[in-house]
Amino acid sequence: MNEKEQIHKSRERKKRKQREQQIKIGIEVLAVVLVIGFALAIKCCMGDKKDPEKDVIETAVVQEKSEKVEEKKRQQILAEADRIAAGYDYDKAIALIQSYSEYETYQELTEAISRYSAAKAECVPVNIDEVTHIFYHSLVVDPQRAFANQDSDRQAKGNNQWMTTIDEFNKITQNMYDEGYVLVNLHDIAQQTVDENGNVHFSQGTILLPPGKKAYVLSVDDLSYYHCYDNYGFASRMVLDENGKPKCEYIQADGTTVVGDYDIVPLLDKFMEEHPDGAYRGARGTIALTGYNGVLGYRTDISYETRPADIYKDKLKWLENHPEFNLEEERARAKEVADAMKAEGWSFASHTWGHLKVASISLEQLQADTTRWKENIEPIVGSTDTIIFAHGEDLGDWKDYDQNNAKFQYLKSQGYNFFCNVDSRQYGVQIRDNYVRQTRRNIDGYRLYQNVIGNENNLSDLFNAAEILDPSRPPVKPL
Numbered sequence: 052m053n054e055k056e057q058i059h060k061s062r063e064r065k066k067r068k069q070r071e072q073q074i075k076i077g078i079e080v081l082a083v084v085l086v087i088g089f090a091l092a093i094k095c096c097m098g099d100k101k102d103p104e105k106d107v108i109e110t111a112v113v114q115e116k117s118e119k120v121e122e123k124k125r126q127q128i129l130a131e132a133d134r135i136a137a138g139y140d141y142d143k144a145i146a147l148i149q150s151y152s153e154y155e156t157y158q159e160l161t162e163a164i165s166r167y168s169a170a171k172a173e174c175v176p177v178n179i180d181e182v183t184h185i186f187y188h189s190l191v192v193d194p195q196r197a198f199a200n201q202d203s204d205r206q207a208k209g210n211n212q213w214m215t216t217i218d219e220f221n222k223i224t225q226n227m228y229d230e231g232y233v234l235v236n237l238h239d240i241a242q243q244t245v246d247e248n249g250n251v252h253f254s255q256g257t258i259l260l261p262p263g264k265k266a267y268v269l270s271v272d273d274l275s276y277y278h279c280y281d282n283y284g285f286a287s288r289m290v291l292d293e294n295g296k297p298k299c300e301y302i303q304a305d306g307t308t309v310v311g312d313y314d315i316v317p318l319l320d321k322f323m324e325e326h327p328d329g330a331y332r333g334a335r336g337t338i339a340l341t342g343y344n345g346v347l348g349y350r351t352d353i354s355y356e357t358r359p360a361d362i363y364k365d366k367l368k369w370l371e372n373h374p375e376f377n378l379e380e381e382r383a384r385a386k387e388v389a390d391a392m393k394a395e396g397w398s399f400a401s402h403t404w405g406h407l408k409v410a411s412i413s414l415e416q417l418q419a420d421t422t423r424w425k426e427n428i429e430p431i432v433g434s435t436d437t438i439i440f441a442h443g444e445d446l447g448d449w450k451d452y453d454q455n456n457a458k459f460q461y462l463k464s465q466g467y468n469f470f471c472n473v474d475s476r477q478y479g480v481q482i483r484d485n486y487v488r489q490t491r492r493n494i495d496g497y498r499l500y501q502n503v504i505g506n507e508n509n510l511s512d513l514f515n516a517a518e519i520l521d522p523s524r525p526p527v528k529p530l
Contacts, residue, residue: 125151129163137327139233139260141171174259177266179240181478182258184268184471184491185513186339186439189276190314191216192301193284194523201525206279208528212497216521220315223494224322226514227267228329235266236334236398237437237469240480241487251468252484258331269336270439270471270491271315272402276348278365286313288348289388296320297392300348320395335396339439342404342428349385350376352427382431389432400437401467404428408444414457421465436468443473443491451483475509500527 128151136144144167154160191197191214201207215223241253258266276288286299290310297320299313312318315336323330344366345351354362355370356378370376389399403409404423407416429435446452452459452470462470463485470488475498479490492498492509501507502516510516 125157125160129159132163132167134327136167136170138330138332139174139328140332141167143332170261171259173261175262177235177258177260177264179255179258179482180480182235182240182266182268182480182489183478183512184237184270184489185494186270186272186473186491187215187220187315187494188213188272189274189280189285190214190220190318191284192286192313193304194521196282196284196304198523198525201528206283210283210496211525211527212529213493213495215495215499216524217313217318218521219499219519219524220318221322222519223514224319226519228322228326230514231264232267232329232513233260233264233331234269234323234329234334234336235331236396237268237270237337237471237489238398239266239331239334240268240489241469241482243468250485253468253482253487255482260331266331268489269319270339270400271336272339272439272441273341273406274314274316274338275341275344275346277344278363278369286348289314289316289392291388291391295391297388297395316392316395316397330396333396335398337398337400337437337439338392338432339400339402340428340432341402341406341441342424343406345381345385346428346431347385347388349381349388351378351382351385351431353378355381386431393433398437399432399435400439400469400471401428401435402439403441406441408442409440409458410444410446414461417458418461421462425465434466436466437471438462438467438469439471439491440473443493445470445472449474449479449481449490451481452486452488454485475507477509477512496524496527500524 128147132144132147135147145164148154148160148164148167151157151160191210194216197210197214197216198207201211235258238256239258240256242256244252244254246252260266274289276286281287284304286301287308288300290298290300292298292310296317298310298317300308300310301313302308312321316338319335323333323335327333340346342352343354343363345355350366350369350373355366355376358367358370393399401421401424404420404427407420409417412420440446446456446458454460468486470486471491472488473493474490475492476490477492479488481488494510494513498507498510499516499520502510503520
């Protein structure tokens with residue numbers, strides 16, 4: 052056999068093997084197809100018939116899961132409605148229950164509505180003329196640091212006069228709650244209407260509380276954490292925790308920084324979360340802010356950036372220690388905190404930008420100061436219709452405001468309708484057609500101490516000062 056024939060036969064063998072392999076593969080594929088087809092035929096004849104018992108079980112499981120989800124939803128709605136009703140907003144609690152589809156078919160929901168309706172029917176109107184207003188400054192975290200060397204340290208002496216300790220604040224809050232006091236918002240004491248010309252008008256508000264309950268308003272002055280507070284045992288600024296809730300940053304004596312409930316805002320928030328019946332419709336206090344050192348512990352004033360010739364030395368020292376300072380970042384962070392505080396029910400008021408005595412300064416000074424407040428603070432905390440006078444100095448005596456008073460007219464033109472001073476009297480409320488005015492009572496070291504030693508008796512309607520005074524507080528000496 053020559054070479055040519057050998058090559059031909061070799062090619063034939065290869066072709067034959069390829070054909071055999073293709074046939075083998077075809078047979079295997081056909082077998083698979085036949086198996087699948089047979090299985091499908093069986094399924095077609097028998098498998099599509101559902102097992103009635105299995106179907107019932109699956110349906111029951113799905114239904115049970117759905118019912119559990121709905122039950123959980125009802126319980127959540129009921130818990131939230133109970134919380135709202137505890138704060139005396141019965142209509143809102145009822146509306147929440149009624150928002151649940153077919154609420155009428157669930158006994159626990161209809162019973163809740165009956166409870167809320169009965170509780171509302173028992174409430175009586177508060178005498179607005181007998182709503183007292185108390186106020187604090189930033190709380191002392193460490194009395195040893197705040198009051199030390201008050202004989203030689205004017206700041207320490209002032210701390211002892213003007214400030215309240217955390218221990219005292221907590222005792223006061225608990226005591227007033229036990230005595231039936233309910234926190235209301237400053238704006239709750241008046242009803243506001245607007246006429247066709249855009250003019251606002253005020254009349255007495257309606258606050259409905261159970262018999263025996265007493266309403267009070269609360270405010271906080273100077274929540275700016277001034278440079279002069281540094282190293283005296285106060286919180287250093289407001290911050291947000293991991294849940295976005297307002298807390299305080301505190302620098303301990305050893306220099307370490309911690310975050311927690313180190314001032315009025317987080318302390319009162321925590322108390323009212325645990326005692327929702329201590330606040331009327333979720334009310335919180337009013338924060339009166341100056342601006343010359345910024346707000347809420349953030350250095351938000353434009354002077355930190357422009358550094359004018361008359362800039363205070365403590366600002367320059369702070370800037371030297373914080374070379375990374377960025378005004379816009381400070382303002383943005385302050386706004387985040389302010390927004391979170393407002394979400395919790397807190398509101399803001401002007402305390403004048405420069406902590407000025409409004410009756411003593413000229414109209415031009417008041418105008419310039421108000422402009423500074425609106426330019427530096429309002430973008431952070433929002434607009435406000437409330438001014439809480441610094442140093443407690445009002446535009447005049449307790450007679451009605453003179454409508455022709457230039458300063459009054461100016462403040463009205465800037466949108467201010469609520470005015471608060473400082474007065475030791477128990478009650479002081481003026482609700483006139485175009486403004487609302489209320490006196491405030493300072494709850495501080497001076498007032499507590501004077502009541503304890505018997506020189507004054509102007510806190511006994513709120514609490515027993517002897518049970519409140521912090522034992523670590525030294526005798527309060529006059530400035």
